[in-house]
Amino acid sequence: MSELAISGGTPVRTDPFPAWPVSGEEEARVLAEVLASGRWGSSHGEIVRAFEREFADYQQAEHCIAVCNGTLGLTAALKALGVGIGDEVVMPAYTFVGSATAALMIGAVPVFADVDLRTHLLDPRAAEAAVTERTAAIMPVHLAGQPCDMDALLEIANRRGLAVVEDAAQGHGAEWRGRRVGALGDAGMFSFQTSKNMTSGEGGAVVANAPDLADRLYAQANVGRVPGGGWYQHEHVGFNLRITEFQGAILRAQLRRHPEQTRRRDEFWSLLTGMLAGVPGLRVPDIDPRVTAHGRHLFTFRVAGLGDVDRKRRFVRALAAEGVPVSGGYVGLHRNDAIRREIHTITTRLGRPEPAAELPATDELVAEAMWLSPQTLLGTKTDAEDIAAAISKVLDHSMQL
Numbered sequence: 363m364s365e366l367a368i369s370g371g372t373p374v375r376t377d378p379f380p381a382w383p384v385s386g387e388e389e390a391r392v393l394a395e396v397l398a399s400g401r402w403g404s405s406h407g408e409i410v411r412a413f414e415r416e417f418a419d420y421q422q423a424e425h426c427i428a429v430c431n432g433t434l435g436l437t438a439a440l441k442a443l444g445v446g447i448g449d450e451v452v453m454p455a456y457t458f459v460g461s462a463t464a465a466l467m468i469g470a471v472p473v474f475a476d477v478d479l480r481t482h483l484l485d486p487r488a489a490e491a492a493v494t495e496r497t498a499a500i501m502p503v504h505l506a507g508q509p510c511d512m513d514a515l516l517e518i519a520n521r522r523g524l525a526v527v528e529d530a531a532q533g534h535g536a537e538w539r540g541r542r543v544g545a546l547g548d549a550g551m552f553s554f555q556t557s558k559n560m561t562s563g564e565g566g567a568v569v570a571n572a573p574d575l576a577d578r579l580y581a582q583a584n585v586g587r588v589p590g591g592g593w594y595q596h597e598h599v600g601f602n603l604r605i606t607e608f609q610g611a612i613l614r615a616q617l618r619r620h621p622e623q624t625r626r627r628d629e630f631w632s633l634l635t636g637m638l639a640g641v642p643g644l645r646v647p648d649i650d651p652r653v654t655a656h657g658r659h660l661f662t663f664r665v666a667g668l669g670d671v672d673r674k675r676r677f678v679r680a681l682a683a684e685g686v687p688v689s690g691g692y693v694g695l696h697r698n699d700a701i702r703r704e705i706h707t708i709t710t711r712l713g714r715p716e717p718a719a720e721l722p723a724t725d726e727l728v729a730e731a732m733w734l735s736p737q738t739l740l741g742t743k744t745d746a747e748d749i750a751a752a753i754s755k756v757l758d759h760s761m762q763l
């Protein structure tokens with residue numbers, strides 16, 4: 363057995379993985395055009411508007427509002443749906459902090475429900491068990507680009523009279539039973555932050571089908587203005603979440619790259635999944651057969667029996683030393699002190715107890731799950747072989763970690 367690179371052995375690889383983001387002449391040209399046009403803001407331009415049209419079509423939604431980031435896009439979606447002070451929003455705790463932040467920023471209370479260990483996604487039964495008379499919305503998170511069980515979640519929401527806001531920050535192009543995610547529920551958010559599969563450095567979008575909701579989303583992103591209304595006609599209280607024409611131009615170009623990049627990620631994903639299939643102790647998430655397109659954002663895997671977060675950290679560091687960039691994943695929002703403090707503050711002011719959060723499956727993911735840096739998925743077959751070799755090597759030595 364060759365020695366681990368972290369203990370002084372030879373790393374599996376030293377070559378870098380593909381760079382991200384990807385840009386070319388197209389991006390350079392369109393940026394120069396916006397610069398020269400003097401129309402930099404989207405309120406007086408056509409480029410962001412065109413992107414909104416194109417992205418709505420891409421996600422098979424009727425409407426799209428571009429916003430300056432995904433976190434505030436989620437906040438705007440909740441607010442536009444009437445979610446407010448003291449309302450509860452059921453969501454997984456195994457997600458990015460922005461999912462919960464979005465609720466807390468409008469005085470709503472995130473209520474964490476457990477994930478299904480097989481998929482790493484919000485467990486519909488746990489979500490329903492978390493619903494109370496104060497629940498206003500469910501927030502499925504299409505983590506890694508893998509759609510949640512939207513049949514079950516929409517059925518629960520319809521039966522219980524709840525709004526559904528999809529956190530599709532990682533779900534560009536993803537599809538549940540032949541329908542793209544985002545507007546399967548009432549509204550859905552996508553992020554264009556640097557690490558995401560479509561990016562303008564920062565940015566986001568909210569999609570929806572209902573025209574009245576789209577108007578309220580527009581107002582949330584445009585200081586309360588109404589579509590077609592006057593500049594100083596503020597009929598609602600809203601944020602300014604607009605993006606610039608520079609971002610719109612980049613996004614239009616990135617959108618055109620996305621299908622081909624997704625094909626490469628698909629191919630890489632199946633190669634790597636095949637290579638890792640027989641590796642003992644390693645588990646990749648099950649993909650529901652009703653997922654007809656996976657967003658392929660994060661290749662996630664679990665190392666069974668790692669047991670705790672510190673040991674996982676050492677595993678991640680050992681992989682990095684072998685030349686494979688891996689993230690140790692989320693810490694679980696039910697264990698984040700800032701989120702807990704904010705929930706405590708809001709519920710105390712309302713004279714209510716804090717919602718309980720016993721999440722054994724989430725805790726197991728926190729202890730065992732990790733994912734490859736997203737740009738590795740644009741790699742070659744050799745890159746996949748190196749990753750599989752590095753994972754196997756570190757697993758062989760995992761007793762030493």
Ligand SMILES: *Cc1c(COP(=O)(O)O)cnc(C)c1O
Nearest residue numbers: 431432433458460461531553555
């Ligand atoms: C990236 C991300 C967000 C937040 O998006 P930003 O654009 O970074 O604000 C929210 N939820 C999930 C699951 C994410 O991955």
